[in-house]
Amino acid sequence: MIFCFGIIIILLSGVLLDELPRTLVFVTCIFPLRQNAGGFHFNDSKKCTVCSLGLLIISIKLMKIISLSSLCAILLSLISTGFILYFAPVGNKNRELDELERKVYGRRTKCICLVENFLLLSFIIVNANNWYQTIIFAEMITSFLVILGVVQEQYTKGEKY
Known part of the structure; x- marks a missing residue:
């Protein structure tokens, strides 16, 4: 039910912003990356x-x-992807990862980054600015949330970073 509600809100947002195609590409890029890379999570689904x-x-x-x-897009992609690949996958107190899960999610994250960066370069080659910017924003947000997730994970465990 919550998933369906989320999809409806995303579609409605894209329509209201007059950016439905870009919204769909953004969500298509960020969801699988976030799902596998992990990162910061709220305890409350409403938040x-x-x-x-x-x-x-x-x-x-x-x-x-x-x-x-x-x-600029290539540089931001290298930086964002670098952070994602260095730190991911990141667990949280709701979902701690064992060694096998770290390997599986890490491998998936690398594959997703590879595909997204291939698309990014393809869009740069054909001068499709809207689309490569959309991928960059998804990567930058994911890298930021992964870094926050590392801090959150260490804070939860009582470690200093």
């Missing part, structure tokens, strides 16, 4: 939904006003 919707809306609005050069 998660509100924050996710806020990130979606802010991202789509920023993509409308910011135009990244292809060089």
Whole structure:
């Protein structure tokens, strides 16, 4: 039920922002990456939904006003992907990962990053700015949430970082 509600909110947001195709590409990029890389999580699903919707809306609005050069896009992708691949997968107190899960999710994360970066380069080659920017935003947000997840995980375990 919550999943269906989330999909409806995402579609409605895309329509209201007059950016349904970009919203769908953004969600298609960020969902599998976040699902496998892990990162910061709220304990409350309502907070998660509100924050996710806020990130979606802010991202789509920023993509409308910011135009990244292809060089900037490549640099941001390298930095974001580097953080994701270095730290992911990240567990949380609701879902601690054992060694096998770390390997499986880590492998999946690498594959997803590879596919997304291949698409990014393809979009750069054909000068499809809207689409490569969408992938970049998904990667940057994921890398930020992965880093926050590492801090959250260490804080939960009482470790210093």
